[in-house]
Amino acid sequence: QVQLVESGGGLAQPGGSLSLSCAASGFTFSNYAMSWARQAPGKGLEWVSGIYSDGSATYYADSVKGRFTISRDNAKNTLYLQMNSLKPEDSALYYCAKDKRSRPNTIPTHITEYDYWGQGTQVTVSS
DSSP, rough: OOOOEEEOOOEEEETOEEEEEEEEEOOGGSSSEEEEEEEOTTTTEEEEEOOTTTTTTTETTTTTTTTTTEETTTTTTTTEEEEOOOOOOOEEEEEEEEEEOOOOOOOOSSSGGGGOOOOOEEEOOOO
């Protein structure tokens, strides 16, 4: 069965950095675009960043562009999110998600296009 397991969240100071990982299993990882999304307390789920199945292209929400970097290692079935210059408004539960269709050169940005989600990892940015 499909499993996505996030790790790497924690507490960071404003301006600091954190690195998230998502270990995937139960499907052919290299065939699917992957994304990160987040949910802050009292708010809806927000798409943050996505990466092509082969890793050749990445996309970001305007709120994180220039500060976050998504990457993947298809040999290790792992998705990453490097978060720099963190702000208090980045505090949220971060999820990795699998595209529900195997489609090259596409990154869906609507959360309904994703069929499997991890359990989430908490990121808190506070001084």
